[in-house]
Amino acid sequence: MKILTAHHLRLSRRCGLLQQNAPILFPDITYSFYPVYCGLYNIAFRQIPLREDFSIHVDDYAQPNGGIIFPNPNAPTGVLLPLVAIESLLQRNTESVVVVDEAYIDFGGDSAVSLIKKHPNLLVTQTLSKSRSLAGLRVGLALGHADLIAGLERIKNSFNSYPLSRIAIAGAAAAFDDREYFEQTTRQVISSREQLVAQLLVLGFEVLPSAANFIFVRHLQWAGEKLAQALRERAVLVRHFKGERTNDYLRITVGSEPQNQALLAALTKILA
Numbered sequence: 128m129k130i131l132t133a134h135h136l137r138l139s140r141r142c143g144l145l146q147q148n149a150p151i152l153f154p155d156i157t158y159s160f161y162p163v164y165c166g167l168y169n170i171a172f173r174q175i176p177l178r179e180d181f182s183i184h185v186d187d188y189a190q191p192n193g194g195i196i197f198p199n200p201n202a203p204t205g206v207l208l209p210l211v212a213i214e215s216l217l218q219r220n221t222e223s224v225v226v227v228d229e230a231y232i233d234f235g236g237d238s239a240v241s242l243i244k245k246h247p248n249l250l251v252t253q254t255l256s257k258s259r260s261l262a263g264l265r266v267g268l269a270l271g272h273a274d275l276i277a278g279l280e281r282i283k284n285s286f287n288s289y290p291l292s293r294i295a296i297a298g299a300a301a302a303f304d305d306r307e308y309f310e311q312t313t314r315q316v317i318s319s320r321e322q323l324v325a326q327l328l329v330l331g332f333e334v335l336p337s338a339a340n341f342i343f344v345r346h347l348q349w350a351g352e353k354l355a356q357a358l359r360e361r362a363v364l365v366r367h368f369k370g371e372r373t374n375d376y377l378r379i380t381v382g383s384e385p386q387n388q389a390l391l392a393a394l395t396k397i398l399a
C-alpha cells in the first residue's frame with residue numbers, strides 16, 4: 128500500500144508538476160529551451176541572475192515560486208552546483224517542485240538522484256542524448272517520488288501518450304547495460320576536456336570550470352562573435368550566445384582528438 132501524506136497529494140495534484148500561482152524560476156543564463164517552452168505553454172517565469180562567476184546561488188531562489196528548474200551542470204557554462212547546495216535548496220523550498228536537469232551530469236558531477244528518498248519534491252531528469260551518445264533515439268527519463276511520477280504520467284497520458292517506440296526502449300536498455308562503453312566514452316571526454324582547457328589557457332583564454340562535455344571560454348582580445356565567425360571561416364563550428372554577459376564567450380564542445388586539434392590549429396592562426 129502506498130501511503131500519501133497531505134503534502135505529497137498537494138504537490139502532485141497541482142497541475143501534475145508545476146504550480147500556477149507564482150512564476151517558475153530558472154537562471155538567466157541557462158538552457159535556452161526553458162523560456163521557449165514557458166512561452167509555448169503560457170507559464171509565467173522569472174529568470175534569476177547567475178552570480179558574477181556564473182555560479183547558481185541557491186539563496187537567490189528563496190522566493191515564492193511555482194517550481195524551480197536548472198541544469199546541473201548548467202548550460203552553456205558547464206558550471207556545476209555541488210550536491211550540498213542542492214540539498215540546502217530542497218530543505219528551504221518544500222512547497223514546489225525542484226527539477227534538476229542532469230543532461231550533462233555524467234561528465235563530472237554527482238547526481239542528485241541520491242537525494243530523492245529524502246525530498247519528495249525533487250525531480251531529476253536525464254537524457255540519453257549526451258553521455259550515452261544516442262541523441263537520435265530521443266529517450267530521456269525522469270526520476271522522483273512516486274507521486275511526482277504519477278503526476279507526470281497523468282499529463283503525458285492526456286497529451287502525449289506514446290512518446291517512446293519499442294525500438295527506442297530496447298536501445299535505451301541496451302545502452303544502460305553497456306556500462307563499459309559508457310565509462311570509456313565519458314572518461315575519454317573528461318580527459319580530452321582537461322587537455323583542451325590546458326591548451327586554451329596557453330593561448331590566452333579564460334575558461335570557466337566545466338563539468339560538462341563543453342567549455343565556456345573568452346579571449347580578452349577578441350569579441351566572441353568575431354572569433355566564432357573567424358572559426359567558421361576555417362570550418363570549425365562553436366556557439367556564440369548574444370547577450371550582455373555572454374557576448375564575449377564561446378561555448379566549445381569537446382570533440383574527438385582530431386577535432387580538438389583542428390580547433391587549436393585554427394585558433395593559433397587567428398590569434399597570431
Ligand SMILES: Cc1ncc(COP(=O)(O)O)c(C=O)c1O
Pocket residue numbers: 158198202228230254255256262266267
Ligand atoms: C540542459 C539541457 N537539458 C536537456 C536537453 C535535452 O536533450 P534531448 O532533448 O536531446 O534529450 C539539452 C540538450 O541540449 C540540454 O542542453
